[in-house]
Amino acid sequence: MEKSECNKKLLDVATQLFSERGLHGVSIRELSQAAGASISMISYHFGGKEGLYSAVLQRQFACFAEIHEIRERVSDPVEMVESYLRWTFRRHRDNPYLLRFYTSELTNPTAFFSTLVMPVIDEVIVIMAKAIEEGQRQGRFREDVDPTNAALALAGMVNYFFLSSLATENLISHSPERDEDLVQQYLKIFTSGVGAK
Amino acid sequence: MEKSECNKKLLDVATQLFSERGLHGVSIRELSQAAGASISMISYHFGGKEGLYSAVLQRQFACFAEIHEIRERVSDPVEMVESYLRWTFRRHRDNPYLLRFYTSELTNPTAFFSTLVMPVIDEVIVIMAKAIEEGQRQGRFREDVDPTNAALALAGMVNYFFLSSLATENLISHSPERDEDLVQQYLKIFTSGVGAK
DNA sequence: TTCGCCCGAACGATCGTTCGATAACGACAG
DNA sequence: CTGTCGTTATCGAACGATCGTTCGGGCGAA
Numbered sequence: 001m002e003k004s005e006c007n008k009k010l011l012d013v014a015t016q017l018f019s020e021r022g023l024h025g026v027s028i029r030e031l032s033q034a035a036g037a038s039i040s041m042i043s044y045h046f047g048g049k050e051g052l053y054s055a056v057l058q059r060q061f062a063c064f065a066e067i068h069e070i071r072e073r074v075s076d077p078v079e080m081v082e083s084y085l086r087w088t089f090r091r092h093r094d095n096p097y098l099l100r101f102y103t104s105e106l107t108n109p110t111a112f113f114s115t116l117v118m119p120v121i122d123e124v125i126v127i128m129a130k131a132i133e134e135g136q137r138q139g140r141f142r143e144d145v146d147p148t149n150a151a152l153a154l155a156g157m158v159n160y161f162f163l164s165s166l167a168t169e170n171l172i173s174h175s176p177e178r179d180e181d182l183v184q185q186y187l188k189i190f191t192s193g194v195g196a197k
Numbered sequence: 198m199e200k201s202e203c204n205k206k207l208l209d210v211a212t213q214l215f216s217e218r219g220l221h222g223v224s225i226r227e228l229s230q231a232a233g234a235s236i237s238m239i240s241y242h243f244g245g246k247e248g249l250y251s252a253v254l255q256r257q258f259a260c261f262a263e264i265h266e267i268r269e270r271v272s273d274p275v276e277m278v279e280s281y282l283r284w285t286f287r288r289h290r291d292n293p294y295l296l297r298f299y300t301s302e303l304t305n306p307t308a309f310f311s312t313l314v315m316p317v318i319d320e321v322i323v324i325m326a327k328a329i330e331e332g333q334r335q336g337r338f339r340e341d342v343d344p345t346n347a348a349l350a351l352a353g354m355v356n357y358f359f360l361s362s363l364a365t366e367n368l369i370s371h372s373p374e375r376d377e378d379l380v381q382q383y384l385k386i387f388t389s390g391v392g393a394k
Numbered sequence: 395t396t397c398g399c400c401c402g403a404a405c406g407a408t409c410g411t412t413c414g415a416t417a418a419c420g421a422c423a424g
Numbered sequence: 425c426t427g428t429c430g431t432t433a434t435c436g437a438a439c440g441a442t443c444g445t446t447c448g449g450g451c452g453a454a
Contacts, residue, residue, distance in 0.1 A: 004398090004399065004400085006399080006400075019304075020305065021221070021305055022219055022221065022222075022305050023222075024218070024219065024221035024222045025219075025220075025221045025305065027442075027443065027444080028443085028444060028445090029442085029443085029444090037400080037401090038400060038401045038402065039401085039402075039444085039445090040400075040401070040402075040445080040446080040447090041399090041400070041401085042444090042445095043444080043445060043446075044399080044400075045399095048444075048445075049443095049444065049445095099304065100304040100305065103300045103303070103304045103360065104301070104304050104305060106300070106360055106361060106363055106364060107216075107296065107297040107300045107301050107360070107363075108217065108218055108219050108222065108297065108301060109363060113363070117364070118363070118364045121361065121364040121365070122364060122365065122368060125361075125364075125365060125368060126368065129368075132391070135391075140392070141391045141392060142385075142391055142392065144385070145382050145385060145386060145391055146369070146382065148365075148368055148369045149358075149369060149379065149382055150382075150386065150391055152354075152357060152358055152361060152365065152369070153354040153357070153358075153382075153383060153386050155357060155361070156353040156354045156355070156356065156357025156358065156360075156361075157349075157350040157353045157354055157357075158353070159353065159357060160349060160350070160352060160353025160354075160356060160357060161346075161349055161350075161353065163300065163303055163304070163353075164303060164318070164322075164349060164352070164353075166303055166304075166306060166310070166315070167303060167314070167315045167318040167319060167322075168318070168319065168322060168345075168349065171319060171322060171323065171326075171345055172343070172345045172346060172349070182346065185342050185343065185346055185347075185350075186350060188339075188341070188342060188390075189342060189347065189350050189386075189387065189390065190386065190390060190391060191390045191391060191392040192389075192390040192392050193385075193386065193387060193388045193389040193390035194329070194332075194338045194339055194342055194347050194387060194388060195337070195338060195339065195388040195389050201432090201433060201434085203433075203434075224408075224409065224410080225409085225410060225411090226408085226409085226410090234434080234435090235434060235435045235436065236410085236411090236435090236436075237411080237412080237413090237434080237435070237436080238433085238434070238435085239410085239411095240410080240411060240412075241433075241434080242433095245410075245411075246409095246410065246411095
């Protein structure tokens, strides 16, 4: 039998509201009303408000597993950096709520941080650090920077663009049409820096 | 007459608790109990829970004004980048709660975001973008990157190090003794990139 | 009839705020 | 010096509102 629509509708609505105001900022009454469902449906389908939140979190962070496919497909270190940048842009574009849960959990971790969030973040950082380390072994990357730190710097550059968008929307265009241009700019900065040759 | 200690104690306790769990995650009962004060003191001194939160926010973001002194003291673009990096490291070290309010407001903005948070963030980005632009005019920085975007990339690199610390604490050392080393690494990456020459 | 799915009233707990009482203290008049 | 008054800081009980959960029942398909 098909699992009813109520379930999916609740997940969708909860994704938006939780991302906007956090776990404690939304009540189950507002949640269920926005989903056109009854209050008790949240406890019925998800075992309570926290259960719904964890279901949202799981669906949000599922996409991070894609990094493994990228790593399998791409072997060249520089190309790996470019793929990571493009993948991250697309990830945020496809899912405008992701970054809110991402940083919300990093700064105000809930009970699900250590089981649902931290593992997938670490996986990405470790994989990128390994790619950079391989680049160093190949003589393509300078060896006087720590690979993990370089991976963090890369992730920071691109994620911060979306993180700061609420504050900088009148300073810089956040239109998706600029994405590929930005990918190239970040790639340039990361590999060659902003210094004139 | 001296303003009582109750006021200051409430501010200190609220800073920690709000940073850990957000505006909606803490009750005034827990707040006042942790401060050793009565429940009614919050409404009495700050006009309510939100008033206390805004007082905390104001005190947190006051330090961003220091960027103006730095800009007055430093004229060389590269030196300005280095000063920004060192200043940001010290800012986060001196105040471990700052980044939580910073990102919490960026992802789950409260009513005070547009008046207390956004203006100071924009100021820093604009000042750094101008410094980078000047570096381009001097021929020290390449001209094919957008100054504002470069400023965002710089801010992203260093802020993300602290933002991700909860997830990456067993991947990389976050000891303050490494700070100067990290400043130099970020400076290197930003000005020269990770590419081998 | 049975079994998922769903409803909404009801419950106890907790929320933020308000209010009357109290104590300490300086100013001032007698 | 002393008694009174107004101000300020603090308390805790009480209030109405809202919180998340539970529960008895209704509905439709098997």
